[in-house]
Amino acid sequence: MTTTPGIHRSNEPDEVPAALRSARATIDNIDAALVHLLAERFRCTQQVGVMKAEMHLPPSDPDREDRQVARLRALAEEAGLDPVFAEKFLKFIVDEVIRHHEDIAEARANGGGTLQS
């Protein structure tokens, strides 16, 4: 197989048909973007966790989550993504965020100061 400079050479075995290999290269690029956006999102929610702990706000905020669900479902419909999946996706992320926020609040309650941030 030849490679074209500047074009991502997919990490796929040669027996995979070209059309499938090409689609997978696109998926791999999208996944790299998703991972970087998620990393940035957690950097941001980490700061929110510290703010919430400082202000003695609870780790979860059901009203905020309701607004997020409604907004993401509308965005998903517009983008052609299943809104039910978009809602499940947000819940998946928020569950992880709340776990981080609880860790931050607990670390502070136990003397704090040891946060990475």
Add this chain to the structure above:
Amino acid sequence: MTTTPGIHRSNEPDEVPAALRSARATIDNIDAALVHLLAERFRCTQQVGVMKAEMHLPPSDPDREDRQVARLRALAEEAGLDPVFAEKFLKFIVDEVIRHHEDIAEARANGGGTLQS
């Protein structure tokens, strides 16, 4: 509260502190980007599902998934995202994709032609 043209006015109640409101506006922007990337990813995996059904390939491909996990864990480490979370995230997405691929294969087996794509 005043609004600045071109600056996203967050969808947050006025009693939310400004720093928290600002962090949430960033999170909302990231979430919109995530939803659009996920929509594009599913458009792409939908095409993969059709290809797989045409080529009579199985909906899931454990070797491909192993390569994806290894790659995403490495990208996550580089981006400062928990690699365990990155792996869970990929599994969450791939489970949905496999469900779609099974639906496509089943629709084809039942006479096909009714696929949106």
